[in-house]
Amino acid sequence: MRALEEKILKDGRVSGNDILKVDNFLNHQLDIAFLNEIGKEFKERFKDKKIDKILTIEASGIAIASIASQHFGSVPVVFAKKVESKNLDKDVYETKVYSFTKGKEYSVKVSKKYLNKDENILVIDDFLANGRAAIGLKDLVDQSEANLVGIGIVIEKGFQEGRELLETRGVRLESLAILDSIENGKINFRQL
Amino acid sequence: MRALEEKILKDGRVSGNDILKVDNFLNHQLDIAFLNEIGKEFKERFKDKKIDKILTIEASGIAIASIASQHFGSVPVVFAKKVESKNLDKDVYETKVYSFTKGKEYSVKVSKKYLNKDENILVIDDFLANGRAAIGLKDLVDQSEANLVGIGIVIEKGFQEGRELLETRGVRLESLAILDSIENGKINFRQL
Numbered sequence: 001m002r003a004l005e006e007k008i009l010k011d012g013r014v015s016g017n018d019i020l021k022v023d024n025f026l027n028h029q030l031d032i033a034f035l036n037e038i039g040k041e042f043k044e045r046f047k048d049k050k051i052d053k054i055l056t057i058e059a060s061g062i063a064i065a066s067i068a069s070q071h072f073g074s075v076p077v078v079f080a081k082k083v084e085s086k087n088l089d090k091d092v093y094e095t096k097v098y099s100f101t102k103g104k105e106y107s108v109k110v111s112k113k114y115l116n117k118d119e120n121i122l123v124i125d126d127f128l129a130n131g132r133a134a135i136g137l138k139d140l141v142d143q144s145e146a147n148l149v150g151i152g153i154v155i156e157k158g159f160q161e162g163r164e165l166l167e168t169r170g171v172r173l174e175s176l177a178i179l180d181s182i183e184n185g186k187i188n189f190r191q192l
Numbered sequence: 193m194r195a196l197e198e199k200i201l202k203d204g205r206v207s208g209n210d211i212l213k214v215d216n217f218l219n220h221q222l223d224i225a226f227l228n229e230i231g232k233e234f235k236e237r238f239k240d241k242k243i244d245k246i247l248t249i250e251a252s253g254i255a256i257a258s259i260a261s262q263h264f265g266s267v268p269v270v271f272a273k274k275v276e277s278k279n280l281d282k283d284v285y286e287t288k289v290y291s292f293t294k295g296k297e298y299s300v301k302v303s304k305k306y307l308n309k310d311e312n313i314l315v316i317d318d319f320l321a322n323g324r325a326a327i328g329l330k331d332l333v334d335q336s337e338a339n340l341v342g343i344g345i346v347i348e349k350g351f352q353e354g355r356e357l358l359e360t361r362g363v364r365l366e367s368l369a370i371l372d373s374i375e376n377g378k379i380n381f382r383q384l
């Protein structure tokens with residue numbers, strides 16, 4: 001998505017060879033008009049599919065998924081909750097996700113009421129890097145026997161293993177921008 | 193807001209004499225079409241005011257604020273982050289909020305880049321009960337020398353002290369539904 005690449009070059013900030021900060025439009029301050037462009041593009045990518053519900057994870061995915069929903073007929077959005085690894089509840093689907101950023105494992109939960117057998121679920125999130133959060137969301141969908149239509153990602157770090165882990169599991173992955181590398185402060189996007 | 197009261201009666205679940213769960217449309221599963229009705233009503237309540245930015249707090253406020261922004265010309269949304277009370281960063285405004293639900297204090301932070309002097313800020317959140325989170329958000333706005341235009345709340349627990357604490361601080365508060373009491377599973381709304 002050309003407009004997203006331009007936005008990243010204009011507003012993103014690079015740190016070292018693997019960190020891209022986009023907190024001025026995507027995950028702290030939110031550019032709502034631009035999120036609508038992102039939502040429109042997700043619809044374009046998945047226009048051949050019936051989507052019953054969008055699943056995301058708190059906190060950064062919520063705005064993206066909510067605005068995107070409007071381009072899919074305002075289907076319900078469900079956000080999975082991150083919680084510390086205790087406090088098991090029988091009425092939830094739960095999975096464990098290891099965070100490399102935080103160096104620890106956490107639990108991700110969704111109430112069983114909000115993922116149902118045979119529903120067509122689109123997962124949306126802001127970043128894909130090592131893929132652990134995305135695999136966790138897939139696991140929640142699988143537990144509910146709903147149907148994972150695909151995963152839509154705003155920014156993929158193409159130099160990490162997320163895509164491979166998802167594709168070997170048969171997941172359809174659509175990333176709106178893919179970073180092939182960050183070298184000396186310069187971002188190289190994958191040419192598609 | 194009559195439609196919201198009807199939605200609460202239809203979809204909300206009451207527990208004891210002070211808990212109302214609305215996780216099937218407001219804070220776990222999100223009814224995006226209904227959030228647009230809420231956003232429209234916030235615009236109606238604040239139509240006399242210039243709003244430059246909407247401030248909310250993760251996680252439940254994010255969807256509400258993002259959808260509402262579209263009714264205010266898609267102004268930027270900033271969500272304050274809840275973090276454990278360590279990890280001080282010089283580039284943030286920070287305040288402490290005591291959570292009665294969790295029985296502990298946590299820090300709430302916003303990057304200094306995203307709240308600026310003289311900006312007109314509307315705070316939006318899902319619930320108002322004892323008012324501590326709202327006062328924390330007001331404190332962040334005050335630290336930045338921005339102008340707090342008002343606070344928009346979806347559901348106010350009118351039997352707790354939030355409104356009094358905010359009004360004695362001169363805050364304009366607009367709640368779309370106010371619960372006067374919950375008795376024997378029945379919700380009594382304040383007649384306005």
